[in-house]
Amino acid sequence: MGKGFYISRPLGFVLCGLGIVAMLTIFSLSVVYTKEKRKNQVTAINETGMVTTAAPHTTPAPSNEPWDKYRLPDTLLPEYYNVxxxxxxxxxxxxxxxxxxTSGVALTCIKETNLIIIHSNKLNYTLTLENHHAKLTGLGGTSAPAILKTxxxxxxxxxxxxxxxxxxxxxxxxxxxxxxxxxxxxxAGFYRSQYTENGVKKVVATTQMQATAARNxxxxxxxxxxKAVFHLTLQHPPETVALANGxxxxxxxxxxxDKKLLQTRFKPTExxxxxxxxxxxxEFTKIQSSEKTNVLIRIWGRKEAIESGQGDYALNVTFPILKYFENYYNTTYPLSKSDQxxxxxxxxxxxxxxxxxxxxEQSLFYDPKESSNGDKEWVxxxxxxxxxxxxFGNLVTMRWWNDLWLNExxxxxxxxLGADYAEPTWNIKDLMVLQQVQRAxxxxxxxxxxxxxxREDEVITPDQISQLFDTITYSKGAAVLRMLSEFLTESVFAKGLHNYLHEYAYSNTVYTDLWKKLQEVNADSRIQLPASIKEIMNRWILQMGYPVVTIDTRTGNISQQHFLIHPEAVVEKPSDYNYEWFVPITWMKxxxxxxxxxxxxxxALYEPMxxxxxxxxxxxxxxxxxxVNYDPQNWERLLTQLTTDHKVRLSIKAVIPVLNRGQIIDDAFNLARAQIINxxxxxxxxxxxxxxxxxxxxxxxxxNLQYFFLMFDRTxxxxxxxxxxRxxxxxxxxxxxxxxxxxTQKPPRYMDQSNQINAISMACRTGVKGCSELTRMWYRQxxxxxxxxxxxxxxxxxxxxxxxxxxxxxxxxxGWQMFKKxxxxxxxxxxxxxLSCTKEPWLLNRYLEFTIDPKQVRKQDxxxxxxYISGNVIGQPLVWDFVRAKWEQITKDYDDGSFFFGRLIQGITKKFSTEFELKQLQRLKEDIAASSFSFGTQAIEQAIEKTKANIKWVSKNKAQVMNWLTEQST
Structure with a gap:
C-alpha cells in the first residue's frame, strides 16, 4: 500500500484520514566526519562541462549546479547493487x-560526465587509501578515471x-x-523496533524506504x-533470522x-x-503455507502473537487474494515467495x-477471541x-512521485475487490462509498x-513528495478509478490493465500510458464514450475538486459547478479545463x-430528466x-418516498438502493454546508x-451529524x-x-454487526435509557x-x-493497566x-504527558x-494548549515531519468555530513560519480554511437548527 493512508483504522469519529510518515530528519554527523567534510572544497562546472575547483559552501544557494538540484542527472544508470x-x-x-x-553498484554511463552524484543521507564513510569516500573501478576491461575528491x-x-x-x-x-x-x-530508512518478551527486551532491525529513505x-x-537488481547479504546475531525481498x-x-555471527545471502531481486x-x-517466528501452493507464503511476528494464532487469518486469506489478482490482472505473480x-x-x-x-501489527494480526469485525476487515x-x-506499482512503477496517485x-x-473475493458474504465493496468516496x-x-x-517539476523535494501521501492520493484516486471502471465496464478495465502490465513490466510509466492501453481495449469493445479516455480522465486528475450536478426535473435542465464547502472561498489555482468535468450521469425514476x-x-438540456x-x-x-442537487419539488418527492417506504420494491429493483439512501443524506448535509440548500x-x-x-x-x-456535535456541543x-x-x-x-x-448474541449479517456498534454508540451519546448502564456493567465485570x-x-x-x-x-x-499489559x-x-473519553481534566492532562513519552505510548501511536483526546469536549482545549506549548519539542522528538504535525493540526482544530480560535490558529501559522520548520503549512492552511467556514456556518445556521430541533420535540 505505500505508507500513506493505511494507518490503523480510525476509532469512533475522531480520525478519518489515512496517513503516512515523512522520511526526513535533520542530518547529523559525528565531529570527526564534520571536520573532514569541511576540509573538502566544493567544485563547479565550467563552460566546457568539466569540473573545476570553487569556494566551499555547506548550504546550497540557488544555483544551476547538478548537486544543488534535488533530481539526479540523467548521466548514469545503475544496473545492480551488492549490499x-x-x-x-x-x-x-x-x-x-x-x-x-559495504555497497557496490554497477553503473552504466548514458551521457558523458566527470561527476558521479549518488544519494546518501545520515551515513558516515570510511576513507579509502586515496583519502576518498569511494573507490571506482572499470567493468568489462574498462579503465576508470581517478577520483579527485568527494x-x-x-x-x-x-x-x-x-x-x-x-x-x-x-x-x-x-x-x-x-x-x-x-x-x-x-x-524511517534502516531503523530499530523493540518489544518485550518474557520480561526481556528484544530489538528488531527493519526498514521503511518509501519514499526517500533508502539513501539512509x-x-x-x-x-x-x-530500477536495478539488488544482491543482499545480512550479518546478524546467531539467535536471529534475516529476511529480505529475495x-x-x-x-x-x-x-x-571477535563476534560470532550468522551471514545470510539472498537471491537477487527482480x-x-x-x-x-x-x-x-x-527473533520472530513464522507460520507458512502448505507445500501445495506454488508460492511460499510466510507470516512473521512476535513468537507470542504467532503461537496464539494471531497470524492465522492473514495466512488463510493471502493465497486466495494472490490468486484473485493473478486472474484479475491475467498475469502470474512474479515472485516465488510472499513474506509478510x-x-x-x-x-x-x-x-x-x-x-x-x-x-x-494491527494491520496483519487478528485474534478471533479479542478482535472486532472492524479489525478483521482492516486486515x-x-x-x-x-x-x-x-x-501495479512494483512490477510496473510510476516514473516519478507526481504520479503516486495511480499507484495508491x-x-x-x-x-x-480482493477483500470481497476473500470474504464474499460481507458485501465489502459497498463500503468504498463510505471509506473512500465520502472521505475524498x-x-x-x-x-x-x-x-x-x-507536473514533475512541482514535486521535487522530499518534503513535497511526502505531502502527496494524503487523502486525495489514496481516496480520490480510488474513487475516480472506480468511476472509470464503471463506465468502461470491469472487463474492459481489467483487460486494459493486463496489456499495460505486460508491455511495461519491470519498467516505469506515466499515467497516460495506462490511458493508452485502456483506449486500445475500449476501441475493440462496444462501449461508446463521448471523448477519448485521456480527454475524459484528464479533467478528473489534472484539476482539483469535483462538481455538484444540479438536475431540474421540471425542465430537464442539467448543470455542473465546482463544489466548494466554503461558498465564499476563492479558487486561486488556475485550471486548463475551467473546473468543468465530463460527468457520467446515471439515473432512475x-x-x-x-x-x-x-x-x-x-x-445541458436532457428531456428524459x-x-x-x-x-x-x-x-x-x-x-x-x-x-447531486435537485429542484425543490424533486427533493420533496425523494423525502416523501423515504418517509413512507424507503424499501418499497417495484419489480425486482429496490426503488432507492441502500447506497443511495446514504448518498442522499451525505449530499444534502454537504450541500447545506455549502449554502446551496437550506x-x-x-x-x-x-x-x-x-x-x-x-x-x-x-x-x-x-x-454528518458529527459536524453538528463538533459545532454545538459547547452551546x-x-x-x-x-x-x-435520542x-x-x-x-x-x-x-x-x-x-x-x-x-447476548451477535447479529447474523456482517453489516448488521457494524450497525449494532452505531446503535449503542449513538444511544449512549444521546442518553437512551439503559445504554450507559449496559456499558458500565460490562466494564465492571x-x-x-x-x-x-x-x-x-x-x-x-x-x-x-x-x-x-x-x-x-x-x-x-x-484501562491504562490493561493497555500496558x-x-x-x-x-x-x-x-x-x-482512555481519551474520561471527563476528568487532570486525567486527560496526565494522559497527554504520557502520549509524548515513548516509554508509555509508542511513537507510532x-x-x-x-x-483522540482532542475529540473529547473537555480535552480539546487542553490538547490545543498542550500542542501549542510543545510543538517544537514534539516535532523534534518525533522527527516525523509534515505528516505527524499535519495529523495533529487536522485532528485538534476540527471543533474550531470562533474568531478567537481562528486568531490563535493564524498566530501558530506565523510562529511556524518564523521558525526553521518547513512542514505542516498545508495542514494549517486547510485548518484555517475550515475554521473560517465553520464560523460562517454557525453564524448562518445556529438559529435555524435550534428552531427546527425545538419544533421536532413538540
Missing amino acids: TLWPRLVPDEQGMYIFTG WFQTQTQFMVILLNEKLEVGKSYWLYMEFRGELSDDL AFPCFDEPSM MELGTESITIE KMSTYLLAFVIS VALPDFAAGAMENWGLVTYR VTVIAHELAHMW GFASYVSY FAVDALVSSHPLSS SGSNMGQHWLLTKT KTGTDWLLANLNVMGYYR ITLALRTTKYLLKEKEYIPWESAIR EVYGPLQTYL RNVQPLFDHFQNITSNW WMKNPDSNPIPPNLKNTVYCNAIAAGGVEEWDF STIAAEAEKLLYG AAFAIV
Missing part, C-alpha cells in the same frame, strides 16, 4: 545502535564524486563504498525510475571483530526501485516491499491493498485541495425506468465522483431513520440535538437488543476479573469509551481511544492518542 549490512542489536559504549555496511551536499542529500576524466558513454563501472549509520528509532541505509540512486540462498557462521527494498533481522511481517513499531499501516511486505483490506501493489489510488480501489469528497471540497497529478447521460458542458410527478434519483450506487432540508433527510436498519445510511448520517443547541437524535436512535437500539437476545473480558469484541471501542467517561480514576487506571495491537488501540 552487505551488519546491524548491531545492542547499544555501543555511547548508547547508540549502529549498523555498518563531498556531501546535505540539503539535497547527495554524495558528489569528482573525477579527473569523463566516463565513457556505454561503458560500465563499479562504485564501492564502506559506511556506518545509526539504527535509530525514527521509523546505503548510498544509492534513490529515484523510482532508477529468498534466502544460505546462511553460514562467521566471526567479525529489477526494481529502491523504495521497495526491505530487510528485517529479528508484523512489526511492533511501524509508522504507516503497511508497505508493499516486493516479496517482503511489512505491517503494523483483509490492507493485505489486499499491499498484494495489489505486487503488480489503484491499490485502494482494487483492495475492495470532504477534503476535495476545499480550495486548499490539489489535483491528483501534477420512481417508475423504475433507468438511463444514463454524459454532461460535457456547464449546462423531466419527471412530472415521479421522483428522480441520480448517480446510482454513487459510482460517479460528484454530488439546512433544515438536510436535517429532514434524517427523519426517516426511525425506520432504517441498514448500516450505510446510518453511518452516513452519523458522520445551547446541544440539548435539543440530543433529544431529537428519539431516532431508540428504535435501532431496541431492534438490536431484540435480535441479539438482550445483547471485566474489572472484577481482568483475565476474562466479557465485552463483545465488536463493542469494545464503544464500551471502553462510555464506561471510562461515566467512571472516575478507578476505571481510567484499570495488552499483547494484541488492535486491543491496545481500542484502549488508547477509550502518539499522534492518534493526542487527537
